[in-house]
Structure formats: structure tokens, C-alpha cells
Amino acid sequence: MNSTIELLAPRYDIAWYPWAVQYFFMIAVSYASLWLAAPALVFGKKTWLPTARLALIACVSTTLVAPVALLADLHQPLRFWHFYAYANSHSWMSIGSVVLPLYLVSVLGLAWLAWRPALQAQCGTPGLGGMLATWLSLGRGTTPRAMVAVVGLAALGLSSGIMLYTGAELAIVKARPLWNTVWLPPMLATTGFIAASGLVLVLNRVSGLCSQTAIRQMLYVLLVACALAGLIALSWFLDGVNAHVGSVATALESVRHSASWRNTALWGGITGIALFAAVLFLLTRPTLRQPGPSGAPTSSQPALFAWAWLLGLVAIHMGWMFRWVVLMDVQHVARNSAGFHHYGIPAGSSGILGIVGTFGLWLAVILLIELFIPWRQAQQGGLIAMPTHAAQDASTHPLTAKKGASSHV
Numbered sequence: 001m002n003s004t005i006e007l008l009a010p011r012y013d014i015a016w017y018p019w020a021v022q023y024f025f026m027i028a029v030s031y032a033s034l035w036l037a038a039p040a041l042v043f044g045k046k047t048w049l050p051t052a053r054l055a056l057i058a059c060v061s062t063t064l065v066a067p068v069a070l071l072a073d074l075h076q077p078l079r080f081w082h083f084y085a086y087a088n089s090h091s092w093m094s095i096g097s098v099v100l101p102l103y104l105v106s107v108l109g110l111a112w113l114a115w116r117p118a119l120q121a122q123c124g125t126p127g128l129g130g131m132l133a134t135w136l137s138l139g140r141g142t143t144p145r146a147m148v149a150v151v152g153l154a155a156l157g158l159s160s161g162i163m164l165y166t167g168a169e170l171a172i173v174k175a176r177p178l179w180n181t182v183w184l185p186p187m188l189a190t191t192g193f194i195a196a197s198g199l200v201l202v203l204n205r206v207s208g209l210c211s212q213t214a215i216r217q218m219l220y221v222l223l224v225a226c227a228l229a230g231l232i233a234l235s236w237f238l239d240g241v242n243a244h245v246g247s248v249a250t251a252l253e254s255v256r257h258s259a260s261w262r263n264t265a266l267w268g269g270i271t272g273i274a275l276f277a278a279v280l281f282l283l284t285r286p287t288l289r290q291p292g293p294s295g296a297p298t299s300s301q302p303a304l305f306a307w308a309w310l311l312g313l314v315a316i317h318m319g320w321m322f323r324w325v326v327l328m329d330v331q332h333v334a335r336n337s338a339g340f341h342h343y344g345i346p347a348g349s350s351g352i353l354g355i356v357g358t359f360g361l362w363l364a365v366i367l368l369i370e371l372f373i374p375w376r377q378a379q380q381g382g383l384i385a386m387p388t389h390a391a392q393d394a395s396t397h398p399l400t401a402k403k404g405a406s407s408h409v
Contacts, residue, residue, distance in 0.1 A: 014331040014343060017350045019073035022358040024323045026066035027100075027166060028192030029199060031159035033059035034107065036196060036221065041114050042152030044145070050211035051218065053378050054203045056111055058196060061365040063107045067100065069358050072349075092169035099161040106155035112136070113148045118377040132372050163189050170326070177251035178330045183236040187322070190232060193225040194275075195319025201312030203366075209376065215308045219279050222315060226276040233269075254333050264325055268318075275314050282308060 033055040039045040040052035071077040083097035120140060122133035167185025174180050197218040204214050240248035255261040285302035332343055345351040369375060 014328070016327055016331065017073060018324075018328065018345070018355050019069050019350070019358075021320070021323050021327050022069035022355060023066050023073060024166060024188070024327060025195065025320050026062040026069060026358070026362070027162060028188060028319065028323075029196045030059050030062040030066055030107070031103075031162050032189075032192040032196030033062065033199070034110075034155055034159050035193075036200060036218075038152060038156060041110065042149050042156070044149075047213065048217065049378075050204075050209060050214040051200060052114075053375055054200045054207070054209065054211075054214060055196070056114060056378065057203060057366060057369055057375060058199045059107055060111045061362055061369065063104055064365055065358060065362045067104065068361065069354075070100075072354065092165050092172065096162075096165040096169065099158060099165060103155065103158040103162055106151060106158050109151045110148070110155050113143055113151060114378045115373055115375060116143045118374040121377070122374055129372055133374075163192075174247075176330055176333075177247045177254060178333065179326070180247040181236070181239075181251065183232055183239070183248070184326070187229065187232050187236070188326075190225055190229040191319045191322045194222060194229065194315045197221040197225065198312035198315025198319070201309050202316070205309035205312075207370070212305060215305050216283070218312075219283050219308060222311070223276065223279045223283065226272060226279065230272055230276065233272075261329070264329065268322070268325070271314065271318055275311060275318065278311055278314075282311075 037048075037052040037055035037059060040048035041056070071080060074080060080097075083094055087098075088094040116137055119133040119137040122130055123137055123140075124130055124134065164185070167188050170179045170188075171181060171184050200218050201215065203209075204211055204218075236248065237252075239246075240252035243249040282302065282304055285304060287302065328343065347353060349357070
């Protein structure tokens, strides 16, 4: 007698929407940008000041916007207080709810200390900018360098906690073999540095700073980050190919017959290799020699450096797309049945509108910083502020003279 068994598997909605992609992307750019600003702001390396000024804008803007995306992804944002009323030390999300506000405060504190001398120099100038500078500078006292270093070190320590919790809250999910691996947290951090260095290159171009020093430094960071990401990806793949059991082997088996996943892996691999090759090509170009004012030859950067911001856009694309694949495409793989679940991006706030709105808010924060914060004159702290509207000429002021931002270009 023939018998037929029919298996029914319910179709569950995805748990995390594109808001999660925005949060993981923004917070990764935030902590990576902080580390890019640290050599100058925390450790006093003046050659990194142009990079630090740009990286600090990236850090502050993404640190302010990332929690907005996180609250939106909670589905019921007004219940965020449950994290604190019902704290759970065994939950990485609960731990993150404590680390994230502390990290936000430390970043804003470091930015205020770094921008305060420039704000003091702008106090009393006509207009809204001068009024805000007077209010934000909180007095005329000097900004101790030691305080900048202490707050900066605290922010770096908390940023390490952000790296750990954002990677761990995915890696501990055993129901998703594509998440449940030790390779995911370092890959998230590495691609975060790729996106952050790319953003600094773009900001360097659109802000008009066009610092050749910042370009070269970010190209070296991109080169190292791409190499590390490639090494992690290769190790991740070999771990799954050579193992018969374990989460990585199970993950590869779950997407073995998916053409879309093969295309995604191929696109990511080609893009990463192309970016690495392009960065290496730019860094190995010979330095041009041009006659100086006295006739002696002077060195200048390769002309192709002017196009480095395009590589920055590719780097940002890599950082964002990796998180889209990890957080959205992974949820297409059915946990309790064969095959894949289709997901179409809705047009509303949980889809395209949310993605565009988050980036729009991010752009608005950057524009506000550009309008009201004299970030181009930001120093490490410790300078005595003097009013720019007084008898002293602004061109000779230590914050606005050529030895500021342009001396490092």
C-alpha cells in the first residue's frame, strides 16, 4: 500500500529589517573612524591631524545616527527601557545597551575636547556660529592634553566593547549556521575599517581639504584592511570545505545549491581583489618631481591620488553590502525547511524609506558640523584660545594660520 506524507512548514517573517543593516554599518564606521583619529588626538602624532579631523567627523556623525537605527529596529522603540529594567548579564544585547550609551558619551566628550580650542577662538564672532561657539566652549580655560588622552583612551576601550558585542550577538545564534562562527566578528571589524577609511577619502574630497597626507595614510589602511579581510574570508571558506561537521560546514552546505549566494560570493571576491589591486597600484606609483620656487626639485604625490575618493566609494559599498548579505540574505535561508525564503524590500519605513532616511539623517549631521563647528582648525587640545574678532589678525592666529590644516596638505 502506498502512503503519502505531506510536510508543511510555516513561513516566518524575518526578525531583523534593514534598520539592523544601517545600525551595524554606522556603528562599525564609528568605532573604526575613532581608531583612525586616535594617532593624532590621543597619541599626539601631528602628521595624522588631517586624517584625524576628517575621521572625527565620521565618528561623531555615525555615533549619533547609529542608535536611531537601532531603536527603529526594536519594532517597539519606546520599550528600550526594558533593557535596563530587566537587565540580563548573559545577553549580549543587554550588555550592548550599557556599553553603547557610555561609548556615545565618550565620543562626544573627545570631540568636544578636540574642537574646544577652535570654538574658543570663534567666540564672540557675529552670527549664530559665534553664539553657539560661546555656548559650546564652556569658558575660556585651556584644554589639557592629558584630559584629551584620558577621554580618548576610554573611548577606545569602549569601542573595543562595541566591536565585541556587535559581533558576538550574531555569532552566538546557533540556529543560523551562517552566523554561528568565530570568523564573523573579526570580519565585521575588518570591513568596518574598510568602510571608515573609504569614508575619510570621500570626506577629504567633498570637504575641499584634499590632504595628500590623509589620502596616502588611508590608502595604506585600506591595503592592510583588504588583505586582512581576504585572509579571514579564505580561512572561513577553507574551514567549511575541509570540515565535515561544525557550523561553517553546515553553513556552506545550506547555500551550496543557491545560485544567488554563489553570485554574491563571486561579486564580493572580485570587488575585494579589485580594490586591493587598485590601492596597491596607487601606492606604488612613482612620486612626481616638480621644481619649487627656488628652482630646487620638490616631491609631490601622484596625479592619480586625486581619484582616490572613487576607491573610497567602493570601500563604503563593500562595508555596507557585507552587512546586507550577513543580516538580510542569511535570513532568507529557511531554518526548518528546505529552500530559501524570498524577501522583497518594501518601500516604507522598514525598507527603502528607512535606508534612505538613515543616510539622509547622517548627511544632515555632517552638514550641521560643517556649518557650526570649526573642525578644520581642531587640535589635540592644550592651546590658549584668543578671540578672532579682537585686534589680532585671524591670519596670524595659531588656529587659523597656515600651519593649521593646510600645512599638512
